[in-house]
Amino acid sequence: MKRLILALVFTLMSSLSFADGHSGKIDLKGFFVGDAKVIVDDKGNPMTFAYDGLVGMMAVGGTTFGDNSSHYCVGAGSIPGKGFEMGHCIIKFINGDTAITYYEIKLGYSMEGTFKCISGTGRYEGIECSGTTGYTQIKTAQEGKVHSTNYLQGTYTLKK
Secondary structure: OOOOOOOOOOOOOOOOOOOOOOEEEEEEEEEEEEEEEEEEOOOOOEEEEEEEEEEEEEEOOOOOOOOOEEEEEEEEEEOOOOOEEEEEEEEEOOOOOEEEEEEEEEOOOOOOEEEEEEEEOHHHOOOEEEEEEEEEEEOOOOOOEEEEEEEEEEEEEOOO
16 A cells, blocks of 8 residues: 555646637646555455545646646555556636546556546536656555645646
8 A cells, every 4th residue: 555645636727727729738736635445465465455535736837727726536556566556536626617637657656657638627628638647655644544745747738
């Protein structure tokens, strides 16, 4: 369960991002906290995990896309070091519109994942985005929770 948390992902724009075919960079950082369930083998080694939780993201590096957005993510993985962690995040932007991302991270390489947008509502309907994502798990202050720092970097294009 060392590298459990999502890379959450995930991402996109704020109310400062406008439609009309606008495109640009994504550079988000934030903190994830959530609940996790783990199945272990007879030696106590984690074999399969699932989690869900929230991450608050801020735009960095001079970007505004997805600034102050809330991300609810659900993910899972299995067979540490041999499989993938994958999941989806729904992103709620300041204006109330949403986007959904899909992410995938090779187990054992928590800072080297990828993500892409799969749908959106309002001004984000038809959004296209992709890039890299990852996380660093940190010790949580509350028993039974998982906690990490997360990032998303990439590009986006709005259709409208």
